[in-house]
Amino acid sequence: MKLGxxxxxxxxxxxxxxxxxxxxxxxxxxxxQFHALLFENFTSDGNSRLSILDLWYDWVNGRNYNIIQxxxxxxxxxxxxxxxxxxxxxxxxxxxxRFSVPVGILRPDFLSDARYFGVETVxxxxxxxxxxxxxxxxxxxxxxxxxxxWLFYTGRFEHVITFEExxxxxxxxxxxxxxCFDDKVELQGEYVRxxxxxx
Ligand SMILES: *[C@@H]1O[C@H](CO)[C@@H](O)[C@H](O)[C@H]1NC(C)=O
Ligand SMILES: *[C@@H]1O[C@H](CO)[C@@H](O)[C@H](O)[C@H]1NC(C)=O
Numbered sequence: 001m002k003l004g005x006x007x008x009x010x011x012x013x014x015x016x017x018x019x020x021x022x023x024x025x026x027x028x029x030x031x032x033q034f035h036a037l038l039f040e041n042f043t044s045d046g047n048s049r050l051s052i053l054d055l056w057y058d059w060v061n062g063r064n065y066n067i068i069q070x071x072x073x074x075x076x077x078x079x080x081x082x083x084x085x086x087x088x089x090x091x092x093x094x095x096x097x098r099f100s101v102p103v104g105i106l107r108p109d110f111l112s113d114a115r116y117f118g119v120e121t122v123x124x125x126x127x128x129x130x131x132x133x134x135x136x137x138x139x140x141x142x143x144x145x146x147x148x149x150w151l152f153y154t155g156r157f158e159h160v161i162t163f164e165e166x167x168x169x170x171x172x173x174x175x176x177x178x179x180c181f182d183d184k185v186e187l188q189g190e191y192v193r194x195x196x197x198x199x
Contacts, residue, residue, distance in 0.1 A: 026112065027111040030057060030106070030147075031108070032059045033165075034057050034163060036164070037052070037053070038053040038055055049071065051071060059105070063079065063081050074090055075092070076090060080104075089176060114133075115131045122148055127139040128140045128142055134153055135152070
């Protein structure tokens with residue numbers, strides 16, 4: 001390689017950013033709005049519990065929903081707002097918990113500093129794999145660059161079944177029920193938000 005080539009490559013790398021040096025793939029940022037249907041397998045203490053989740057990510061409006069149907073169990077509505085307030089409620093039992101998570105919801109580029117792990121086959125798909133700060137392992141389909149799934153460090157594996165870019169859940173669904181506001185106090189502290197942002 002001639003000196004001129006080195007200078008040219010170095011310059012290109014500076015313009016493209018640091019990932020150029022390592023030559024590793026980077027995860028595609030999340031679309032600003034999408035709906036994903038997720039199949040969750042939560043394994044802890046040797047037991048696995050299954051759920052189906054509707055994930056409505058809406059960065060534009062500063063909100064994120066996880067509507068969680070546990071197998072033959074409760075349906076939990078988990079609405080997270082970017083101002084830090086989270087509501088987790090059960091419409092049948094009329095119970096609600098209000099949390100404060102100051103960090104808000106995940107940024108679309110929250111994986112930009114994730115560490116590349118290589119290629120793995122997951123659910124029969126060839127995926128690029130990254131690890132995000134001991135928080136999650138993230139799998140992206142090599143062919144389409146769609147998220148294939150992620151594994152939270154708590155043992156929750158989210159398998160992406162459908163992924164609709166640009167889909168938005170209409171406003172009325174986001175309104176938390178009145179009993180969410182009965183208690184004046186918001187729970188603070190070490191609550192780790194497993195389905196959205198994190199501490
Ligand atoms: C859930 O995960 C456990 C542990 O990895 C595995 O043994 C089990 O087969 C999985 N169940 C389903 C339905 O994927
Ligand atoms: C954050 O936004 C939600 C939805 O608009 C609202 O219900 C909640 O009170 C807000 N929280 C704070 C701390 O302002």
